[in-house]
Amino acid sequence: MKATWILRRRWLAPCALLVLTIGIAGCGGGAEPGKEAGKDIHLVFVTNSNADWWNAVEKGMQDGGKELGVRVELKRNDKETNGQIKLLEDVLSMPDVQGVAVSVYEAKAPGIADKLRELKEQGKLVITIDSDIAPEQAELRRAYIGTNNVKAGEAAGRAAAILRPEGGTVCVFVGTSSAANARERRDGFFQGAGSKFSRLENFDDAGNFTKAADNVQNALTKYKDVGVLLGLWSYNAARIAEQAKAAPGVRPKTSVVTFDLDELAVGHVAAGEIDATVCQNPYEMGFQGVKLLKALVQKDEKTVKDVLPDGAVRDTGVRVIVPNSDSPVMKNKEKGDDVITIDEMKSWLASKGLKCS
Numbered sequence: 001m002k003a004t005w006i007l008r009r010r011w012l013a014p015c016a017l018l019v020l021t022i023g024i025a026g027c028g029g030g031a032e033p034g035k036e037a038g039k040d041i042h043l044v045f046v047t048n049s050n051a052d053w054w055n056a057v058e059k060g061m062q063d064g065g066k067e068l069g070v071r072v073e074l075k076r077n078d079k080e081t082n083g084q085i086k087l088l089e090d091v092l093s094m095p096d097v098q099g100v101a102v103s104v105y106e107a108k109a110p111g112i113a114d115k116l117r118e119l120k121e122q123g124k125l126v127i128t129i130d131s132d133i134a135p136e137q138a139e140l141r142r143a144y145i146g147t148n149n150v151k152a153g154e155a156a157g158r159a160a161a162i163l164r165p166e167g168g169t170v171c172v173f174v175g176t177s178s179a180a181n182a183r184e185r186r187d188g189f190f191q192g193a194g195s196k197f198s199r200l201e202n203f204d205d206a207g208n209f210t211k212a213a214d215n216v217q218n219a220l221t222k223y224k225d226v227g228v229l230l231g232l233w234s235y236n237a238a239r240i241a242e243q244a245k246a247a248p249g250v251r252p253k254t255s256v257v258t259f260d261l262d263e264l265a266v267g268h269v270a271a272g273e274i275d276a277t278v279c280q281n282p283y284e285m286g287f288q289g290v291k292l293l294k295a296l297v298q299k300d301e302k303t304v305k306d307v308l309p310d311g312a313v314r315d316t317g318v319r320v321i322v323p324n325s326d327s328p329v330m331k332n333k334e335k336g337d338d339v340i341t342i343d344e345m346k347s348w349l350a351s352k353g354l355k356c357s
Contacts, residue, residue: 153188167196168227
């Protein structure tokens with residue numbers, strides 16, 4: 001209980017800080033602290049997809065930009081590696097942009113690494129969020145803000161092991177298996193689940209929602225006795241839930257474990273059509289990304305250390321969301337895992353003005 005409370009306090013702290021800051025600004029006259037100093041700073045975030053999940057990042061960015069007095073902009077990628085390269089080229093053509101945050105679509109793509117290098121050489125400050133660059137290219141970014149995806153995968157694996165103590169086979173669904181977050185979540189899942197689980201096949205959809213649904217249909221046709229349908233990217237969750245529900249006889253013998261909570265997935269979790277989803281804190285990624293980039297631009301080392309207590313990485317944490325308190329994952333949660341019901345999660349989302357996370 002104590003560990004869970006500490007983790008929840010960490011998630012709620014940015015919200016409390018934002019409310020306090022707005023309240024102080026509204027009670028007295030004069031400019032808000034930080035607005036004057038940061039008024040000419042322009043920051044751009046570049047996504048790896050166009051999923052609803054990014055709405056929560058954008059809200060965190062907007063709140064951070066408002067509180068800190070900087071201009072923020074989100075550019076959404078929906079055309080694979082080349083689409084992200086084009087967006088990075090757009091940012092290179094914007095001389096007023098001082099800081100860039102990138103969710104890397106493909107960790108080892110040479111073209112993306114080249115553009116990050118060009119951004120750095122141009123004098124723009126570069127960080128990664130959500131999905132990092134390959135470790136051998138880590139010098140191309142100042143820091144990574146997001147989930148420790150291996151630990152997140154382990155939490156998903158532990159949930160699967162509770163749902164299916166007998167183990168089983170696993171089909172994995174994702175936009176691109178080569179993305180850092182995809183590899184780390186998948187590997188973490190099998191570490192957390194244990195030796196009773198084995199992978200059948202990865203199904204990549206390149207961010208195409210229709211293909212994501214088709215992949216689930218194909219997997220259910222090919223593997224009649226699959227034990228777990230594992231969705232690694234946010235939009236995979238709803239597609240898995242819809243196809244598994246429509247296929248006769250699947251749900252009684254197959255567990256659905258996913259990541260994130262996009263708007264379509266909320267109802268599926270509430271209906272018990274998703275057994276557990278490991279939810280990140282995209283709002284925090286957006287807020288802390290703005291805070292860090294502004295501090296880097298202004299050479300504010302105190303704030304940099306506050307955002308990056310470990311030097312180059314900020315872990316924004318995860319929670320495991322289950323349909324209700326009767327879930328075996330809730331009743332048998334591992335020590336340290338923060339497990340909450342979908343109703344509790346919906347209340348948290350409402351406090352942020354969000355519909356997904």
